[in-house]
Amino acid sequence: MSQAIVETRNLSLGFSRKKVIQDLSVVFAKGEWAVIAGRNGVGKSTLLRCLAGVLLPDAGTIIWAGEAGPNKIGFISDRLSLFEDWTVERAIAFHCRVFAVPEFDDRLLKRLNLSQKDKIKSLSAGERAILHLSLVLSQKPSLLLIDEVMHMLDPYLRDLFIEALIEIMAASQATVLTVNHTFSEIERIPERVLVMDRGRFAIDETTEALRQKMKKIVSRDPLPADLPCIFKKTDGIYKEYYIYPFREGLRTDRAVDFQDIALPEIIKAFIGGGYEQKRMA
Amino acid sequence: MNLTIDAKSPLPVYQQVIQAIKLDILSGGLRDGDLLPSIRDLAKLLKLNPNTVAKAYYALEAEGFSENRSGSGSRVKVPPGRQDSLRKAMLESEFRNFLEKAVSLGFSLEDVKQLTERIKKNEPSHR
Numbered sequence: 345m346s347q348a349i350v351e352t353r354n355l356s357l358g359f360s361r362k363k364v365i366q367d368l369s370v371v372f373a374k375g376e377w378a379v380i381a382g383r384n385g386v387g388k389s390t391l392l393r394c395l396a397g398v399l400l401p402d403a404g405t406i407i408w409a410g411e412a413g414p415n416k417i418g419f420i421s422d423r424l425s426l427f428e429d430w431t432v433e434r435a436i437a438f439h440c441r442v443f444a445v446p447e448f449d450d451r452l453l454k455r456l457n458l459s460q461k462d463k464i465k466s467l468s469a470g471e472r473a474i475l476h477l478s479l480v481l482s483q484k485p486s487l488l489l490i491d492e493v494m495h496m497l498d499p500y501l502r503d504l505f506i507e508a509l510i511e512i513m514a515a516s517q518a519t520v521l522t523v524n525h526t527f528s529e530i531e532r533i534p535e536r537v538l539v540m541d542r543g544r545f546a547i548d549e550t551t552e553a554l555r556q557k558m559k560k561i562v563s564r565d566p567l568p569a570d571l572p573c574i575f576k577k578t579d580g581i582y583k584e585y586y587i588y589p590f591r592e593g594l595r596t597d598r599a600v601d602f603q604d605i606a607l608p609e610i611i612k613a614f615i616g617g618g619y620e621q622k623r624m625a
Numbered sequence: 626m627n628l629t630i631d632a633k634s635p636l637p638v639y640q641q642v643i644q645a646i647k648l649d650i651l652s653g654g655l656r657d658g659d660l661l662p663s664i665r666d667l668a669k670l671l672k673l674n675p676n677t678v679a680k681a682y683y684a685l686e687a688e689g690f691s692e693n694r695s696g697s698g699s700r701v702k703v704p705p706g707r708q709d710s711l712r713k714a715m716l717e718s719e720f721r722n723f724l725e726k727a728v729s730l731g732f733s734l735e736d737v738k739q740l741t742e743r744i745k746k747n748e749p750s751h752r
Contacts, residue, residue: 528632
């Protein structure tokens with residue numbers, strides 16, 4: 345693997361008696377885009393907060409590369425919280441002071457129909473997300489941590505958001521970690537998919553490998569017992585079976601059609617989406 | 626340049642980028658010496674990971690379809706004398722995909738042959 349930007353070793357964290365992250369070790373490389381998927385409450389946001397340095401783990405360590413200093417981590421929380429009564433201008437000045445940003449980059453904000461004199465509370469959810477992105481991009485971050493915010497964006501703002509991320513990756517090899525995005529527009533962008541379950545990663549694969557290893561069978565008949573089924577969904581008389589791990593050897597002399605599954609569908613199955621999980625990954 | 630990426634295709638994206646650029650070169654859309662878009666611009670245009678585009682560009686360079694003079698970007702190079710064989714290889718690979726699909730739908734090669742004849746004569750293929 346190429347140079348690490350952030351690494352956790354045996355990370356554990358709980359709130360009162362509930363363990364949220366359990367003995368989790370993972371390395372993220374400089375310049376990669378990874379998507380972290382999982383159901384509600386499996387610890388995705390908590391992990392992002394730890395990686396952002398805003399939550400301290402109960403046990404274990406987090407090691408940031410030198411270039412990922414506190415001012416070089418851009419964190420967008422799903423709460424998108426800013427002081428409601430402040431103007432956009434004041435929020436920008438505040439953020440720039442806290443993160444020692446010499447100059448705010450207003451290119452993204454200029455594409456929105458708003459004034460810096462507007463109050464934060466008058467912004468739509470999408471505008472807030474773009475404002476947050478502008479703020480963290482001004483830090484010239486080497487690590488971007490983005491919680492579930494892209495679903496709040498309309499298609500135009502989503503394009504803006506995605507292009508800005510591609511831009512910073514190309515310009516400075518920033519690492520991008522996003523949570524649960526399932527949009528077809530960007531399904532071929534992340535090169536790595538991690539699925540979180542009960543405080544650790546059940547799956548950690550490159551996107552291409554995951555697409556190779558996960559196939560779908562749509563059939564009226566019960567599934568042959570030797571096929572490794574991970575999800576099942578019943579749709580009228582048809583049943584959908586997700587096969588994982590698939591290997592080419594399973595294809596031989598069966599009248600079974602193994603179909604490719606697009607990444608958003610794979611992620612949807614892991615985060616619920618009406619699928620019955622047959623076994624753990 | 627006219628490139629499309631099929632998100633549903635089982636082919637890895639970087640290979641699709643390579644194929645699309647080669648096709649554009651072989652069909653004359655891209656000519657010798659033309660500047661390829663920067664990795665950043667192509668990634669933004671096609672909504673791809675810049676690493677994917679970079680991987681495709683390295684491969685094209687390694688295969689002699691482009692040249693990267695430091696600082697001035699990648700320029701198209703049409704490999705001399707290889708155009709005909711490459712065009713044939715491309716036709717063969719497209720045709721192979723088509724035949725595999727036809728066979729999986731239960732048609733025989735003879736059916737395909739007959740269909741080709743009918744199309745050539747401009748006859749309706751079925752009633």
